[in-house]
Amino acid sequence: MSNAQDLLSILGGGAPRPAPRANPTSSEKTILSFKAGKMNTELQPNGKYMVSPDNRRGEINLVWTTTNSAPSSSATASGGQLTVEWKDRRTMTTVNTYPIFPNDNATFERVETGNDADRVYLLSSGTNSSDSRHFFWMQDKENQPDEDNCVNFNLYMSDYSEAARAAGTSAPTNNNENEVADNNAELLRIMQGALGSQGVNNSEGARTVDVPGDSSIPTASVGQIDALGNILENLGMPHPGAAPSGEMNATSSSSAGNTGGLTLADLQGAMAGLATASPSAASAGPPLSEFTSSDIIDESGILNDSDVTARLVALLPEGQQTEDKLRENIRSPQVAQCLQRLQSALVDDAGSFNSIIANFQLDASDGAAAMAAGNPIEAFLNCLIKDVEKKGDGKKSDEEGKDAGDDGMDES
């Protein structure tokens, strides 16, 4: 999706910017904002929690509300209240609001998941109850700002005066309006550029439209068009193709979270955020051909196991049933194609999946959990794992277990 990245650079890089909002009733300032998704926690029978990502593209906003007019129970000497908000970037609504009080000892910390690529953070308010623990996963492509965001987050939560100061350095109201107007102009310019092409380049699998020539013209995905449509509606502006009115209608929005000023940060969220890999794609598992790459095979060490190599060699074409031909065969286009077809067959429908399971005398119930979760490849691999365990082929064993693959397959 290079088009989204182009837009990002037009917008001045991927760094999140605090989004000043103009709200006449109380002065709310977002003093920290970054793209993040929620995670769901589920208590399991064994007492442990299972944490899984919520796919929605979102944003964490740390909002400082100055409450000069009406004192509230949470008012402090600094005259304000800090809240953490989670906003759904697609619908542009704030979904969750967590107030943070100075005595909460709230922290925002990185969680070690055992996988360095994970960027999971935990917001906890120190009372140790499950209500006050919220996991998030970073969604910005760049992980450089993570640390800074984390530091600032903790700073503002622990020290209200810092939060107030961060909020207090905002520009006076009329400048805000100018900035919003500038942002809107920029927004329109970008949209007209991005959506000026005729084709819709679909990355989400619904339909394909032929784009004449090669796509040097940036095209927007269906999701991006959706998001932009939302932004435009909320902004009270006409959709692309019509002349922009230039008027900003602050009260046209129907959603609670929208206080009218659409910002570049919002556009950033809508457009560039779509370039981040969605968690479902990542969790569906790598393609089988990737799983059998030379790297993986070497790391697994399976070719050092003489039982394994003997079984594999026996299944090679005649005239090539030697160990030195084994690697060549594994790398051959024929094996890669076969893996691709196997993958398609497993994924396409339950019928194909079941017939493969049956033919190799595996037990479908071993993969039932993964199947239910919509991961047929994982299910298949789980069936294989269980099969190995049952037959004792896992580590070097004395008996040469009868192979699942030996019987029932003819050369056609």
Add this chain to the structure above:
Amino acid sequence: MADSSGDWCTIESDPGVFTSLIESFGVKNVELTELWSLDDESLQSLTAPIEGVDNAAVHGLIFLFKWQRQSSSATTSLEGRGTPLTGDAVPEGLFFAQQTVQNACATQAILSVLFNARDAIVAQEGGESKDEGDDNGRRLVLGQTLSNFKDFTCHFPPDLRGEAIGSSDEIRTAHNSFGRSEDAFLSDPTKPKRMATDDDDVFHFIAYVPHENGCVYELDGLQQGPIRVGEFKKDEADKDQWIKVARDAIQARLSNYSPTEIKFNLMAIVQDRRTYLNERLSALAAIGIEENDPAMVHIQSELHAEEEKRAQWALENARRHHNYLPFCVELLRSLAGSGKMDGLMTKAKTTAAEKRKRQQKS
């Protein structure tokens, strides 16, 4: 018997595949080779591949191409080109068949070249003897199956010839033996093909052959008949002349398209390289050249390279014939049983994600 395209499977457009395919019919002294360039030098190297050999047989050229995207003209326009010859206008002895089965088009194009080869013989006299005179290795051996077929269809009109090819059990069986074998298991024949079809599926094949009347013909199975694209003089000094005429016709075709519109390949059906290499060795030995003479050594190494090439073809063809499904499942099973699944999965996911990113950037 009525044939449907479902009975012919797709095969790869690969010189090794095609050579093995025709050899399975008993064709000898012939191989397919890819042409990487149409310049004069490359064409000359077809007839004069090594020093001392200047009349290696070139039986025909095959031009294969596929549309990259929906073109305004699904069939090529005939502007500026000759009209297909039909009926009595077709020169005596020129074999042309109309294409009736899409998946068979590669085989059909190759057969067209073989059936038009000059000085073809049915079978090699006396087996493998090399001292039959140096014409022996040069002449294309058609084999019994194809000779019978050629005789059988010699009075047929082009469309009927195409039908005959499409319904020939022998030809179809040989063709299908190079198709993918695990397809039968993995895909449901009643469902439309789900998997992305190979590039080869939609390639269109056009053959160019010289005829004894001094003309070069374009044989396009989608046309009504052969099309004359030029003349050549049977000049002993310039043996590759007809090839240049064919080359010009191909280039004229290519000029109609931008590079993004079509993807194409060029192959030539030529005399088996080993035949003239061996002839050369014999010739040199006959005049007393020693085995360690550079000329001899050079030819020996070329011969060795040819044998290696053929061995590689045999390996690849064996792989194409092989049902790898049990192997693949066993491979996955072994990985599963390594006890390192989680780590391997993670690594594979990361690599896949990185690849996706790189692809997105490009």
